[in-house]
Amino acid sequence: MNSPQIINAPLLLIKGLSVSFETPLGRVKAAEDVCLEMQDGETLALVGETGCGKSVVAGAIMQLLPHNACVQGRAIFGGRDLLGLDEREMARIRGSEISIVFQNPSLALNPIMRVGEQIAEMLRVHKNISRNRSLRMAEDMLRRLGMVEKEKARMYPFQFSGGMNQRVMIATSMILSPRIIIADEPSKGLDGTLAREVMAEMASIKDQMGASLLLITHDLMLAKDVSDRMAVMYCGEIVEIGKSREIFSNPLHPYTIALLGCLPERGFQPIPGSSPSMINPPIGCKFHPRCQQCREKCRRKQKMTKVEGRREVPGKDECTDREVRCWLY
């Protein structure tokens, strides 16, 4: 008989999250029935193509979506449903408990405010720390992110490169030691080497703080290098979740297999067809019109199914929490 598993309560539990937007062209179903959980100290990557709804999930958790968004479901954090909180409570959580690093640092930063001030502002607003002390703490945070010269904190965003601005964004998001950091395409606009350097610094500070990281990216190799677990999203739905290494070594969902086939080391094999419209998505499995293994059944909706993963440690069966949304399993 198997011994009972002790399951820790997840730090963040997203249950049945659906987001749609009313637009003049129709109702865009940006996220449908998204279920995720994040453990303490874990790095979870949410991967998928542009427009598949990754950032919408982050925006919904943080209540940062525009007014035409219709959000359903739950996002439980610290015993409270984030989606039910009012703006005042949410403002307290944003930055201090859950922070977000946006994808375009040059747009997210105030162009007429010194970067040190922008980081220090978080400390003054949330913790009521004096101006001088908060500026010193901001300089210290920038130093930890590799910007050692003191005068860097007195510079403006336009005096920095994209990579340096991204570090400022990371410093701003981490200065209050949040429990969850959401990094929305932190590598966008940075070249490969710089992206990895920035992510390595971020991961090291995150580990020191004991925070969890939700990494939203379309860079599969970055997700593989940095994350513990990975959730693959297609057209607003999560199609596969599992340990990152396992998903790379043994992808199960036909979309995951096709997506990994596009990687340079796997020969740039294109996925046939194009991503469907989010207004009139295909009925049933949304990938079925492009799937090589499509069957009649695939026109019916499938739920996430637990699949036993591969054995990781020799001689020891390990439950791998692999879940797939496909009729093949």
Added chain:
Amino acid sequence: MLAILKAQDVGKAYESGLIFKKQHIVLQGITLAVNEGKTLGLMGVSGSGKTTLGMMLAGLERPTSGRVLFAGKDLASMRGPEFLAFRRQVQMVFQDPEGSLNPRKSIEKSIHEVLSLLKIPPREWRDRTGEILETVGLSEELLCRYPAQISGGQCQRLALGRVLLLQPTVIILDEPTSALDISVQAQILNLLRDLQRDLGLAYLLISHQPEVIRFMAHETIILESERTLEEKAKRRWI
């Protein structure tokens, strides 16, 4: 192998300052050749002058030193119709596909604009539009849409289709896939290879991604700040 487009000891410098003029050398002593029906990869770190070199080869910028030759003829000596003919033969596809298209023109109008400039009779526009959409793998349903209503990959296909209408011999591809997802990148790169095979196009592919260059290029040039440091056959380099 015939070199269709050549740069001979090309350099580019910009001046700044109103009173105390200061010269910034971007490129110096660059020599390269794009061969007919082949792909020359151009790699380099950000700011090494890859795009400036591409612009000079496309005739969009003038070099401050050296010469650019197309089919053996110096660009600087070309005038009027001859230069226009060169501009049709050597086309450029840019990094940001959405930015290359007029946001206020529908896809159909964007294509018709090129056909009208080519002085193609309007009665042929429909057929020519259909042909080019088929070549780049786009559906006719998209014709009434605007650039903001189609995906980045579709925009890049359209930008490529507009270029192909001019029946060029050389296409300068400036980071054509760096703004695209990995799945769309794979589609565009495969499409470019198919077009090269079918139409005998020559490419100058500018990229900072070694894997893209490895997949596409027959030869590679590496630019380092200010000058070319090495030129090696692709296999030897990678």
